[in-house]
Amino acid sequence: MPRYDIVVFGATSFVGRLVCRHLLARHGAQGELRWAMAARSRERLEAVRAELGPDAAAVPLVMADSGDEVSLGAMVGATRVVLSTVGPYALYGSLLVRLCAEQGVDYCDLTGEVPWMARMLAAHGDTAARSGARIVHCAGFDSVPSDVGVHVLQREAATRLGAPCTRVGMRLKAASGAFSGGTVASLLNVLREARADDETRALLADPYALCPREGRPSTEQPEVGLTARDALSGGWIAPFIMGAINTRVVHRSHALRAHAWGADFRYDEAVMTGGGVRGWMGAAGMGAGLGGFMAALSVPPTRWLLERFVLPAPGEGPSPEAQERGFFDIRLFGLTADDASLQLRVTGDRDPGYGSTCKMIGEVAVALADGIGEYPGGGFFTPSVALGDALVERLEAHAGMTFEVID
Incomplete structure (x- = not known):
């Protein structure tokens, strides 16, 4: 029997510390959930554990290095779930994913690196399916609100409208928070890969990049211009920087559900800037x-x-007060093939990149450790497909999120 239910790998990172704080507040150090903190430096782990306060004194520490197969393999073999905050994942995450897939250990992370996810899926998808490992990428603000939000919207559409929405648009209505230093590092690494490789550039342009090649839809997906009038929300919109990630995740969810929303399903993401001249100026x-x-x-x-003077570096982040002041308000607009409409509001009570993200991935990891899920067997899954309505309930109960249909 594994020694731990969850190991937080990268516990000394900025987000890793927040994840540990969330798990400690929810489950204590020696409760029914057995969890541990992992990183390559014992000294830094002990410092983080001390920062968490006396209640954390009993949390076990595990030493593991992202480049050392022996220490990583020992860590993976000691737990049911690995929660990783160590990015950029294309630089530091590949060996860990392989070991989890081989040993049948569940895994979740915060990556938004589409080319790396595609490579991991191609290299280890069959292995994870055989071993029973559930690999869940994008378990933070990228892409839980979008992916789980579309899941809830389609569930409600089936109940209220009697049919799925074949056209869905995610619109960021409002948000307050800081850019994650880890997200910036991952974005920069993706751009480096794209400059050096034609195949990576083609992958980034493909809305179905994470979908199985067999039965891949040919429906042309909408693209949000730098300034556009939005038929779904009725106002002006601008591109959402995370849309290139979230759209790929939502299309993978659709593919894993055997295209239950229709072969002509279309999805995009944008930022709402309002109506009239002011809305146009904001979008422009x-x-x-x-x-x-x-x-x-x-x-x-x-x-x-x-990088030197403006963007946050990995390990940097906002103060606890700034995290608590943060929030996000997302709207999902859906239309059925018969033009029946439905709108869903998704909100979070902390800043997206830190305060909310740490709670999202924490709840994903605990749900995996509890063995819940709606998809049998192992493989590479999105958060909504791996965990379904059970994750929705946990996000609402423990992660400060709401999913609310707007009449």
């Missing part, structure tokens, strides 16, 4: 800013300046 400014930001990241001199 946001679109121009995002375009300029991405262009600056693509050019080595300006990228260096942004």
Whole structure:
């Protein structure tokens, strides 16, 4: 029997510390849930455990290095679930995913690196299916609100409208929070890969990049321009920087559900900026800013300046007060083939990249450890497909999230 239910790998990272704080508050150090903190430095682990306070004194510490197969293998063999915050995952996560897939150990992470996820799926998907390991990427703000939100919307559409929504748009209505340093590092690594490899660039442009090749839909997906009038929300919209990740995850969920929402299902994401001239100006400014930001990241001199003086580094993050002041408010607009409509509001009570993300992945890991789920066997799953309505209940009960149909 495994010694632990969950090992938090990367417990000394900024988000890792927040995840540990959440697990400690929810389950204590020696409760029914047996969990441990893992990283490569005992000294740093002991410092983090001390920061968590006297209640954390009994939390076990595990030493493991992302590049050392022996220590990683021992860590994986000692637990039912590995929760990893060690990114960029393309640099530090591949060996760990392979070991989890081989040993039949469940795994979840915070990656938004689509090319890396595609590589892991191709390399280890069959192994995980045979061993029973459930590999769940994107278990934070990327892409739980989008993925689980569409799951809830489609469940409600079946009940209220008698048919699935074949057209869904996720719209970020409002949010307050800071960019995660780990997210920035992962984005920069993806851009480096894209510059060096034509195949990676093609993968990033493919909305079905994470879907099985057999039976892959040919439906052309909507693209949000730098400024656009939105037929779903009725106002102006601008691109959402995380949309390129979340859309791929939602399409994988659809594929794993045997395209239950229809072969012509279409999905996109954007930021709402309002109506009228003010809404247009907001969309134009946001679109121009995002375009300029991405262009600056693509050019080595300006990228260096942004990394050096503007962007947060991995390990940095907002104060606890700033995390508590943060929030997000997302709207999902759905239309059936007969143009019946449904709207869902998804909210979070902390800043998206830190305060909310740590609770989301914490609840995903605990649900995996509890053995719940709606999809039999092992493999590479999205959060909604792996855990279904049980995850919705836990997010609402313990992660400060709400999923509410708006009449």
